[in-house]
Ligand SMILES: Nc1ncnc2c1ncn2[C@@H]1O[C@H](COP(=O)(O)OP(=O)(O)OP(=O)(O)O)[C@@H](O)[C@H]1O
């Protein structure tokens with residue numbers, strides 16, 4: 001009964017209802033869309049990072065610290081005996097990381113050299129191209145690296161590094177591949193060489209900095225000089241970035257939620273103020289105060305429910321369309337520091353949708369109820385006079 | 390037993406530091422089927438008295454027993470139930486629900502009583518028949534004249550065939566023609582359905598129709614006259 005009456009009142013309020021329901025539906029759609037974007041971003045980034053960089057996890061030499069370039073001097077060691085069978089079966093992949101200077105087109109910059117087995121199958125990057133068969137040192141770079149230094153296929157570069165005895169040495173190399181990866185941490189400021197060539201150049205025979213294990217390998221444990229870093233550990237950077245972006249965007253929802261709160265609260269306060277006489281009439285006709293309060297609360301809350309309906313009407317196609325065709329991202333997004341495709345595919349989970357609806361509905365219900373409570377102090381005789389007390 | 394029985398009723402309103410006594414020692418009874426009015430000048434306490442009878446307010450002293458219930462002892466919920474079941478109200482300013490249609494306004498008291506859809510429809514149409522408004526069923530109050538609005542209000546008051554209809558200055562905003570129309574309708578209802586009417590008014594047009602006139606001056610009953618009917 002109350003629902004019917006509340007619905008009538010709401011429809012009767014025309015413009016105000018249209019505005020409230022409009023803002024509410026927009027809030028649903030924006031929150032779900034935006035959060036879905038972050039979920040998609042996270043899913044995509046982790047998928048690409050796993051595919052191109054971390055596979056089933058990595059052993060790190062105990063002195064290796066990716067945040068400290070100086071650690072690279074000491075951060076290497078002989079491949080441990082325990083992993084040799086896995087490496088032989090191509091289920092583990094040693095990578096040697098060294099510091100160097102790269103000279104190209106009259107410019108010099110400090111880079112990391114990563115030595116990798118060209119025949120590896122664990123990471124989804126085109127290392128096979130490093131198997132050039134030529135005498136000249138084959139060099140592979142990522143697309144960000146190539147763009148920043150305007151490197152093209154066939155360009156020659158000079159690499160200068162310090163050998164095992166601390167003396168500088170230099171070699172000429174040729175760009176044989178520009179890999180199309182979405183993972184900046186294997187791209188930006190890095191060049192890739194065949195592992196054995198790098199080992200020879202640096203005199204670090206049989207040495208590695210990290211050892212990547214295949215996805216199918218399970219139950220890895222720390223070895224004496226090598227610590228095993230699992231996927232969760234290695235993905236922490238990605239999830240931290242996404243989390244921080246998420247937090248920043250949460251401010252937008254707070255603003256939107258606040259807007260709703262204001263709109264509904266204002267509507268409620270105003271209608272209780274203006275409809276005083278009506279409230280008195282309802283009481284005279286035999287409605288209890290509690291019922292009147294309930295009626296006004298339902299009226300406010302119905303805005304939220306109508307909002308869901310309207311949001312579903314125009315939001316569903318938008319959400320489905322963006323989930324299927326993706327959203328093009330500006331190139332600048334690469335600078336986020338983690339894997340991103342040029343197209344983002346948002347992911348809308350049932351949790352996201354129900355959670356959003358629940359939060360918004362809860363907000364709407366509370367701000368509908370709070371002003372309505374004032375009715376409990378209203379005498380029917382006073383209300384009927386329509387006076388403001 | 391009378392429908393309404395007031396004994397030694399006083400009503401005080403707090404004003405500034407002290408009290409203003411709006412009703413002084415009211416002793417009155419109203420029987421079923423009466424067509425009576427409380428009449429008196431402005432500020433004499435008519436509305437205050439009608440509100441107490443309507444269980445919208447309580448006496449400060451004394452007792453008001455309405456339809457067997459002591460108004461001063463009822464909880465808010467019990468009073469609401471008493472009103473919804475047995476009373477109809479008509480106000481000077483019509484007090485229709487503005488966003489509802491004529492039909493929905495008249496339907497309202499029945500929705501509170503929770504009746505079947507079919508029964509509601511029958512009663513609403515019958516009530517609109519009484520006030521000759523069947524052609525305006527889907528209009529909204531803003532599209533009606535004052536007289537039509539008050540006829541809707543009358544229909545709303547009588548749709549559940551209450552024991553008691555309380556009308557506070559029902560004609561104050563109406564011209565003569567509309568006033569007589571409304572009054573004729575109410576007289577007919579009183580005759581055919583034995584509905585009890587109590588008015589609060591100082592309008593001569595209404596007073597002419599009354600069968601009993603309770604004169605109120607400064608919160609006191611100064612005269613209680615029954616008009617002999619022929
Ligand atoms: N809530 C209140 N607080 C204080 N005084 C009140 C209150 N309600 C009524 N009064 C006073 O009680 C007296 C009677 O008021 P009431 O409304 O019953 O008069 P009335 O006979 O209906 O007058 P009118 O013909 O103008 O409607 C008035 O003097 C009024 O000022």
Ligand SMILES: [Mg+2]
Nearest residue numbers: 435436437557
């Ligand atoms: Mg009055």
